[in-house]
Amino acid sequence: MPSLTNVSSPPRGSSDSLAEPLVRVEELTVRFPAGRAGFWGQEKLYLHAVEGVSFEIGRGETLGLVGESGCGKTTTGRAILRRVPLDGGRITFDGEDITHVEGESLRRLRRGMQLVFQDPYASLNPRLRVLEIVAEPLLVHGVVGRVRHAEDRVAELLELVGLPPEHMFRYPHAFSGGQRQRINIARALSLEPDFIVADEPVSALDVSIRAQVVNLMQDIQERLGLTYLFIGHDLSVVRHISHRIAVMYAGKIVEIGDRDEIYEDPKHPYTKALLSAVPIPDPKLEATRKRITIAGAFPDLLRPPSGCRFHTRCPIAIERCAHEEPPLEEKARAHHAACWLT
Amino acid sequence: MASNARSAALEAAREEELLRGRPYAVMRALRSTVTELWSDKAGMFGVFVMLVMLVIAIFAPLIAPYGPDEQSLFDRLQSPSADHLLGTDQLGRDVLSRVIYGSRVSLQVGLAVVALAGTFGVLMGLVAGYRGGRTSSFIMRWVDTQVAFPGLLLALVILSVVHPSLKAIIIVLALNGWMVYARITRGIVLSTRERPYVEAAELAGCKSRRVIFRHILPNLASPLLTLAVLEFARMVIAEAALSFLGLGTQPPAVSWGLMIAEGRDYLASAWWVITFPGVALSLTVLGANLFASWMRITADPLQRERRFARATTDPSAVAR
Numbered sequence: 001m002p003s004l005t006n007v008s009s010p011p012r013g014s015s016d017s018l019a020e021p022l023v024r025v026e027e028l029t030v031r032f033p034a035g036r037a038g039f040w041g042q043e044k045l046y047l048h049a050v051e052g053v054s055f056e057i058g059r060g061e062t063l064g065l066v067g068e069s070g071c072g073k074t075t076t077g078r079a080i081l082r083r084v085p086l087d088g089g090r091i092t093f094d095g096e097d098i099t100h101v102e103g104e105s106l107r108r109l110r111r112g113m114q115l116v117f118q119d120p121y122a123s124l125n126p127r128l129r130v131l132e133i134v135a136e137p138l139l140v141h142g143v144v145g146r147v148r149h150a151e152d153r154v155a156e157l158l159e160l161v162g163l164p165p166e167h168m169f170r171y172p173h174a175f176s177g178g179q180r181q182r183i184n185i186a187r188a189l190s191l192e193p194d195f196i197v198a199d200e201p202v203s204a205l206d207v208s209i210r211a212q213v214v215n216l217m218q219d220i221q222e223r224l225g226l227t228y229l230f231i232g233h234d235l236s237v238v239r240h241i242s243h244r245i246a247v248m249y250a251g252k253i254v255e256i257g258d259r260d261e262i263y264e265d266p267k268h269p270y271t272k273a274l275l276s277a278v279p280i281p282d283p284k285l286e287a288t289r290k291r292i293t294i295a296g297a298f299p300d301l302l303r304p305p306s307g308c309r310f311h312t313r314c315p316i317a318i319e320r321c322a323h324e325e326p327p328l329e330e331k332a333r334a335h336h337a338a339c340w341l342t
Numbered sequence: 343m344a345s346n347a348r349s350a351a352l353e354a355a356r357e358e359e360l361l362r363g364r365p366y367a368v369m370r371a372l373r374s375t376v377t378e379l380w381s382d383k384a385g386m387f388g389v390f391v392m393l394v395m396l397v398i399a400i401f402a403p404l405i406a407p408y409g410p411d412e413q414s415l416f417d418r419l420q421s422p423s424a425d426h427l428l429g430t431d432q433l434g435r436d437v438l439s440r441v442i443y444g445s446r447v448s449l450q451v452g453l454a455v456v457a458l459a460g461t462f463g464v465l466m467g468l469v470a471g472y473r474g475g476r477t478s479s480f481i482m483r484w485v486d487t488q489v490a491f492p493g494l495l496l497a498l499v500i501l502s503v504v505h506p507s508l509k510a511i512i513i514v515l516a517l518n519g520w521m522v523y524a525r526i527t528r529g530i531v532l533s534t535r536e537r538p539y540v541e542a543a544e545l546a547g548c549k550s551r552r553v554i555f556r557h558i559l560p561n562l563a564s565p566l567l568t569l570a571v572l573e574f575a576r577m578v579i580a581e582a583a584l585s586f587l588g589l590g591t592q593p594p595a596v597s598w599g600l601m602i603a604e605g606r607d608y609l610a611s612a613w614w615v616i617t618f619p620g621v622a623l624s625l626t627v628l629g630a631n632l633f634a635s636w637m638r639i640t641a642d643p644l645q646r647e648r649r650f651a652r653a654t655t656d657p658s659a660v661a662r
Binding site: 081083107108110111114115117118119122123124125127128136137140141151155164165166167168169173187191 | 351352354355356358359537538539541542543545546547548549552556557560561647
């Protein structure tokens with residue numbers, strides 16, 4: 001059995017595709033049917049959850065995906081894992097078009113991509129022991145024949161995520177939130193995936209535990225050469241772990257670029273407003289901090305606004321924003337934003 | 343050093359794991375269950391009643407002092423005495439022996455109906471919960487229709503047409519009792535399906551059969567066991583009711599309901615004829631209910647842990 005702890009770089013996949021991004025998403029669109037409207041129900045309603053989203057994630061890279069709740073972050077992550085039906089677009093994983101993969105090949109594909117859940121309490125089956133939880137992916141993919149044969153591997157994985165291996169015979173309720181999230185990570189890692197979607201993995205955790213789990217994820221990334229899509233709404237956590245960041249608003253990416261570019265020189269008014277909401281851990285500076293507050297409410301995604309989706313709340317919107325949708329343009333090196341005014 | 347201590351701990355945990363299920367581990371588990379039971383007096387009473395009933399029903403011929411239909415017209419309606427501990431009825435039959443033999447019918451009907459109705463109901467609930475859509479609507483409307491129809495009436499109609507044998511009683515009662523299983527199963531399936539750990543299993547690559555049996559079905563165990571015990575009690579009463587009305591167990595055979603029906607004319611002069619089968623019936627139902635409420639907690643690892651924690655920190659709180 002190959003030892004997890006000694007893997008240094010990600011030599012898997014086709015070797016000539018090293019420059020090629022691991023994950024490429026093009027014009028991803030997800031719409032959920034949301035019933036019918038009109039007196040006779042003649043109008044079919046769709047929730048425009050994700051609309052024309054495109055990005056790439058390179059090998060060993062972390063893309064942070066931020067935005068307020070309901071903006072489509074989670075749906076984007078689930079769509080890449082092919083958990084939600086797509087309405088358009090193309091997803092390429094490791095050089096292979098996976099947009100229409102179904103059935104058994106989809107099941108096999110999932111060996112390469114795993115999800116770390118938001119809620120560490122609900123995502124572990126309370127009736128299974130840690131051993132069974134972490135070994136399950138190995139079992140169903142035929143890596144091991146019986147749970148008992150996975151003990152060494154599970155011990156290794158638990159060690160990797162910083163849990164005492166002898167705890168594998170315990171049930172999830174014997175663990176704290178942070179420990180459970182470690183079990184979650186161990187399960188996601190058991191099949192040695194290349195790509196992990198982390199759906200707000202620390203937002204359900206105590207603030208004091210968050211740093212531990214985020215650092216653990218970073219550490220594991222370095223050791224195993226993993227690629228992350230890190231979904232979050234805590235901007236300081238996302239900044240800490242991400243190499244690049246994409247900002248979503250109402251189902252669209254409004255800005256994407258290198259981490260420091262985004263944080264130091266945001267181009268989109270929504271990103272500016274988001275960043276200005278981050279508190280500064282210094283009371284004096286905090287008192288003088290100027291916050292950009294955006295008025296109004298999040299738009300109804302059943303009937304999304306015309307033009308730029310942010311124009312209804314944008315402090316600097318002009319006439320044009322209401323009619324024409326701004327394209328995602330390169331505003332600086334490796335830094336794209338969708339706004340007419342910057 | 344640290345890694346040595348660590349691997350030693352792992353070895354210890356493994357060893358303990360290996361010994362699971364070995365005779366002494368089983369004994370230990372049994373002893374801990376008994377200890378647990380001891381701290382919950384109501385539950386203990388329930389378990390005790392159920393066990394006693396089981397033993398009595400199985401060993402009825404050994405325990406009963408007389409045969410259930412041994413008549414002695416000279417000894418009609420005798421009050422409880424050393425010869426007849428619970429007295430005799432209008433045909434001079436020993437009430438104690440008849441109560442003991444009567445438990446057989448109650449137990450048989452209760453268990454058979456629960457098994458039959460439970461299997462069918464759970465199956466229907468699983469199908470409705472998984473398939474959803476039209477299948478679900480069809481099954482659930484069927485359930486609603488049957489629930490809306492008075493159960494006793496349906497039973498009486500059927501039993502007045504066919505000959506009321508034990509088999510017929512069981513089938514009729516099962517026909518009446520499966521709906522509640524279907525409803526509960528479907529509800530639980532619907533809610534568990536959306537749990538993140540079920541999604542996790544699916545994302546890990548589990549096939550749907552594994553998801554169903556490994557991740558969804560165990561959630562049904564605790565509520566269904568509890569429901570089954572409660573339904574057992576209900577079916578014991580239902581059988582007694584049918585027998586009381588004359589459409590259940592037929593005369594040469596014994597049943598508590600039948601005994602109550604036959605004895606009610608002598609209520610004023612010979613209270614024992616009707617009282618003791620009534621007491622047996624009440625005790626059984628009460629025991630089943632207490633047993634069910636104890637089981638509800640014991641079958642659920644989380645609730646069980648809570649009870650254990652409460653018992654260790656505050657022994658007086660166990661009763662709560």
